[in-house]
C-alpha cells in the first residue's frame with residue numbers, strides 16, 4: 001500500500017482524462033500498462049483516484065495496479081511541482097551549508113525531498129552537483145540558478161514565486 005498519501009489537486013481536464021482512459025480500456029485484458037501510460041502522459045502522474053478507477057474498470061485489485069506503478073520507474077505517484085526546486089547536495093555545496101537550505105525548504109513547504117506540495121506548486125529534489133560549485137551553495141528552480149543561498153533567503157524566494165503565481169491568477 002502507498003507509504004504516504006498526499007492528495008493532489010486535480011484539474012478538471014485531469015479528471016476527464018482519467019474517465020476517458022478508464023472507459024476506453026474498460027474490461028480489457030492486459031491493458032493496464034497502456035492505460036497507465038496514457039494517464040501519466042496527460043496528467044503528469046498517476047493519482048490515487050486513477051488507481052481506484054482502473055482497478056474497478058479492469059476488474060483487478062488496487063494493490064495490483066499499485067505494484068505495477070511502483071515496479072516501473074517511469075510511472076510516478078507524485079506530480080512534479082510547477083516550480084521544481086533542485087538543491088545541490090554535492091561536496092562543495094554540502095560543506096557550504098546545503099543541508100541548512102534543504103531543512104529550511106522542507107520546513108517552509110512541509111514536504112520532504114522527492115515530494116510536491118498538495119497545490120502542485122513546489123517540489124524539492126536533491127542532486128549531487130549541478131556544475132556551479134564555485135557559486136555554492138546553489139539551488140536551481142526550473143533551470144534558474146540561485147548562487148550562495150542562505151537558509152534565510154528561502155522564504156523570500158518562495159514568497160516571490162508565490163506572488164508571481166497570484167499575479168498570473
Ligand code: FES
Pocket residue numbers: 088089090091092093094128129130131132133134136138
Ligand atoms: S557541488 Fe554543488 S554545484 Fe557542484
